[in-house]
Amino acid sequence: MxxxxxxxxxxxxxxxxxxxxxxxxxxxxxxLPEGLTRASPHVQITDNYITGTRLRLRKVRDPxxxxxxVKFTQKFAVNSSDLSRTLITNTYLNAQEAEILSVFExxxxxxxxxxxxxxxxxxxxxxxxxxxxVLDKKEVSFDDDEELESFPKPPFALVEVxxxxxxxGGKLCELTFADVREExxxxxxxx
Numbered sequence: 523m524x525x526x527x528x529x530x531x532x533x534x535x536x537x538x539x540x541x542x543x544x545x546x547x548x549x550x551x552x553x554l555p556e557g558l559t560r561a562s563p564h565v566q567i568t569d570n571y572i573t574g575t576r577l578r579l580r581k582v583r584d585p586x587x588x589x590x591x592v593k594f595t596q597k598f599a600v601n602s603s604d605l606s607r608t609l610i611t612n613t614y615l616n617a618q619e620a621e622i623l624s625v626f627e628x629x630x631x632x633x634x635x636x637x638x639x640x641x642x643x644x645x646x647x648x649x650x651x652x653x654x655x656v657l658d659k660k661e662v663s664f665d666d667d668e669e670l671e672s673f674p675k676p677p678f679a680l681v682e683v684x685x686x687x688x689x690x691g692g693k694l695c696e697l698t699f700a701d702v703r704e705e706x707x708x709x710x711x712x713x
Contacts, residue, residue: 549679570628629695
């Protein structure tokens with residue numbers, strides 16, 4: 523009798539009362555939209571994507587209060603050809619739990635997230651730091667599929683990158699700005 527092994531082929535994903543469906547579209551920006559500056563209120567986010575998994579350790583710091591929220595997250599696309607819909611499960615951690623999980627090999631990405639409202643819709647504008655410091659990306663979330671599908675590209679966005687896997691956090695953390703710039707040039711949006 524052989525030993526039962528866990529593989530991708532025999533692993534099932536049951537319905538979860540803890541996971542939620544996240545609907546969002548992502549766009550590249552040249553800079554922060556008018557009305558926002560780098561000094562505008564924001565939170566600082568450090569994501570550590572655990573190598574070889576769909577897991578990340580996210581630390582969110584409010585620089586005004588020096589308060590932290592730490593989340594251990596699993597996030598993945600329901601359908602690999604539609605990255606606008608993902609299942610996300612968060613577990614909130616204390617400092618000791620975060621420290622214990624930090625032993626895993628991970629790729630880090632850092633960004634400042636600004637809240638921005640335009641025509642009644644709330645956006646999260648990410649200004650990346652470190653090796654991706656000149657990359658600006660914005661995300662907008664939706665309550666239902668109809669809103670998601672009918673939303674037009676905002677005038678301050680350069681190009682939509684929702685279904686370009688390269689512009690997901692799990693991929694961006696593995697790249698340099700030169701890699702990202704090469705992809706932007708391929709889609710004809712940066713010269």
